[in-house]
Amino acid sequence: xxxxxxxPSHSVIEKGQTVTLRCDPISGHDNLYWxxxxxxxxxxxxxxxxxxxxxxxxxxxxxxxxxxxxGGTYSTLKVQPAELxxxxxxxxxxxxxxxxxxxxxxxxxxxxx
Amino acid sequence: xxxxxxxxxxxxVPEGAIVSLNCTYSNSAFQYFMWYRQYSRKGPELLMYTYxxxxxxxxxxxxxxxxxxxxxxxxxxxxxxSDSATYxxxxxxxxxxIPTFGRGTSLIVHP
Numbered sequence: 486x487x488x489x490x491x492x493p494s495h496s497v498i499e500k501g502q503t504v505t506l507r508c509d510p511i512s513g514h515d516n517l518y519w520x521x522x523x524x525x526x527x528x529x530x531x532x533x534x535x536x537x538x539x540x541x542x543x544x545x546x547x548x549x550x551x552x553x554x555x556g557g558t559y560s561t562l563k564v565q566p567a568e569l570x571x572x573x574x575x576x577x578x579x580x581x582x583x584x585x586x587x588x589x590x591x592x593x594x595x596x597x598x
Numbered sequence: 599x600x601x602x603x604x605x606x607x608x609x610x611v612p613e614g615a616i617v618s619l620n621c622t623y624s625n626s627a628f629q630y631f632m633w634y635r636q637y638s639r640k641g642p643e644l645l646m647y648t649y650x651x652x653x654x655x656x657x658x659x660x661x662x663x664x665x666x667x668x669x670x671x672x673x674x675x676x677x678x679x680s681d682s683a684t685y686x687x688x689x690x691x692x693x694x695x696i697p698t699f700g701r702g703t704s705l706i707v708h709p
Contacts, residue, residue: 489641518696520699525606525701526701527600527602527604527699527700527701527702528642528686528699528702529699530696530697530698533696541696576641576642578641583695584630584695586644587644587697588643588644589641589642589643590641591639591640591641592639592640592641
């Protein structure tokens with residue numbers, strides 16, 4: 486069984502540009518999460534999808550971030566326009582049920598210069 | 599005050615040592631207490647979890663929770679170089695199953 490896959494593994498963009506991160510969860514996992522880790526800080530929750538619906542987006546930092554999960558399969562996280570403070574590692578995780586183990590992807594390292 | 603406090607380390611120990619990793623938390627609603635291990639350039643992976651107070655043992659690893667003092671511990675016996683990683687405590691509960699992560703403690707086990 487394939488794990489959670491994230492694309493790209495690393496992205497370097499200039500301030501003001503747009504970047505789209507992608508997450509492919511494990512097949513059959515209705516719950517999908519996005520997290521972010523800024524250097525030196527803890528991993529912070531961004532949002533939670535149940536199938537295609539946003540269950541909780543309380544962690545989204547501002548309206549420059551847009552997450553989608555059309556069809557309830559893969560998810561994208563778009564940052565537009567990117568700012569320097571958006572740099573960090575973005576993790577995606579998925580799990581089948583709310584109280585089952587969450588599996589994480591390897592992360593996308595975003596660097597905004 | 600952060601919800602979960604964890605000393606980032608690094609903690610460097612010789613192979614075979616007993617390692618003690620700790621977290622404190624502030625949210626009394628937390629009921630599930632998870633430990634994740636993260637190798638460099640990888641995502642976190644669940645190591646073990648406990649429910650409420652008490653101990654749980656899994657091979658060389660023992661997780662301990664004291665809800666009265668809001669203190670979480672992970673003990674590693676006979677530590678190995680392959681245990682070198684960042685260990686993240688992640689409690690959850692209170693109606694939400696979304697883990698709240700600490701900063702993680704970097705552990706280095708040298709041969």
